[in-house]
Amino acid sequence: MIPGTRRRRHRQEKVTLSDVALAAGVSAITVSRALRDPEKVSPALRETILRVVEQMGYVPDMAARALASKDSGLIGVLTPGLTSYAFIAVMRGIEDRVRATDLRIQYANPGNDGEDDARKLRFFFSQNPAGIIYVGRHHDPALDDLLKRAPCPVVEIMDVSRTPAEMAVGIDHRMAAEAATRHLLNEGYRRIGLLGGGWDSRSLRRLEGYKAVMEAEGLFDQALVLSIDSYTSVGLGAHLLDRLLSACPEADAAFCHSDDLALGALFECQRKGLRIPQDFGICGFNDFDYAGVAYPSLTSVRLPRYEIGYRAADMLIRATGGGRQPPTLVDLGFQLIPRQSTARIAAQQPSGSLA
């Protein structure tokens, strides 16, 4: 075979609906119906048509369909955390809810420039989406406005500390941080550091919660707050713990913005010979799979991440059917899971000693 003969194998002549119609001896619309709404076509015809479709390898063109029906069947998911471990469970929830429908999901990951959220959002809008799931980073009035003008239902997820433009599912991050900080105080820790990984709105809410509780006890100290605006990671956790102990050698516990930070802190403590929980307490956030498996196991705050995703998709799907609803806010709640890494009181019990 002569080289070049097969050039442009991509873009081979495309089989269209009317090609199929012609071959099956019916009209285009009948083929269309046989494909989308088989019950509206007589069994005999239906069978013939489907056979021809199969034979010719016909594949519907979604762009044409979307244009003609004004329905793209697309759900857009916009989050800066697309490539983060914490988002995986959310994704599974979304995918699971959407799977049985004929909707599809398109993810987008805004970059770092401030304008990007708006651009990606507009981009989604340009596709006539059926709905959008959005994870915001900052409270930005302009973005809020954009969301309010959205041409489709929008669900904001993860944080529910503010009234959403339309719908929101998540938890109250401030309360979660308060609970974690109080737990550490109850276990007898005093110089509690905060190891963070960003200044997005959720991190700020957690900082607020931590700060409020610490201040109420007269224990707040800015030197205890360590944060870097980047992805969290186990390595970063080790690094921040190290910095915490440099800045505040008498620190006796850390509340970490995420379990990967907590795990890193744990390893670093072990490396330094600090006993956990006796010498140092660690509380994580997210309750990743490994928190309960680690040795010692890590106290953490469990977020219903899968449920948030599932519910968000569910709300979107329902909103698509009905008309517009009033702003809806769903707080799915969190749960503090006490484990060994903060069990200082229990650790002291066996030896019979008192604090």
Next chain:
Amino acid sequence: MIPGTRRRRHRQEKVTLSDVALAAGVSAITVSRALRDPEKVSPALRETILRVVEQMGYVPDMAARALASKDSGLIGVLTPGLTSYAFIAVMRGIEDRVRATDLRIQYANPGNDGEDDARKLRFFFSQNPAGIIYVGRHHDPALDDLLKRAPCPVVEIMDVSRTPAEMAVGIDHRMAAEAATRHLLNEGYRRIGLLGGGWDSRSLRRLEGYKAVMEAEGLFDQALVLSIDSYTSVGLGAHLLDRLLSACPEADAAFCHSDDLALGALFECQRKGLRIPQDFGICGFNDFDYAGVAYPSLTSVRLPRYEIGYRAADMLIRATGGGRQPPTLVDLGFQLIPRQSTARIAAQQPSGSLA
């Protein structure tokens, strides 16, 4: 304001190209050009048009554009591992390469039924994609055929053990497993277990590599192979290690299909009071962030995951421009990173004892 007045706020009258054209006193095509190819419109007009576009909040309709131009600008990424930690780095690579272009990425996660890969693939095809990045699970001739008939360039990623339909980037998983197994043997381990997490083609290749090396030493034993076909996780690692020791109490090391399994195995060993690396050696796979931070640190096999993603996207973009190329296979190589969890010989050195 009367309730109901604002019903159907979604689907508000959409601003189209001709609306803008009318308002700007030009023809639709000129607006189109001003937007896509500003240089082809006189500066004066261009400015006027862009102002009107801004004022009216015009957003182009991608479906219409795709239909008219037969170019969707879409890259489809199909992988069963979308919601896995290992894929995150790949994703970052893809996103980074695509960011500067005007292409968009759409991810899809095939379910578990065998048919699903084909269905999702066809679905991508129906969108006139500019290219597809595909991570296969099994060697399936039917799928292979489908890929060969693809209406666009396709890059298969992760494994390069077979000749791809068109292009492939990845590493040789069999060789990687051989290297890991040999490393464990060199450190003096003999009863080396294999902790796996699936029977996809890559896992099978790794099993082959492990088996070949073990058999060459006369050490292979089916009882040492533990695998469950599900997501890998730290919890699963702990569980599999436990099962390994039940099945083979004299096992002295484990090669894990992924670092999360390795981390779980590490924790479980610590819980059982096994000293690492003296009593038991652990080698992971993937070299996740925490492998080097763990205490003791975990030996692992580093895959250039980010580079695989970046390169795949790059090949796709280049292929889009030029015509069809002959099958291309890029092996990006792996790297064994020896760390404390297998450093048995070094651990014995200080005490001066001999094996």
Next chain:
DNA sequence: CTGTTAGCGCTTTCAA
């Protein structure tokens, strides 16, 4: 149950 007609919003092609 099936077909006809019209047009979705944009771009291509050709002409001015």
Next chain:
DNA sequence: TTGAAAGCGCTAACAG
């Protein structure tokens, strides 16, 4: 540099 005409492939709305 700008515009007019035609049509991408499909589906809505109505008719038969």
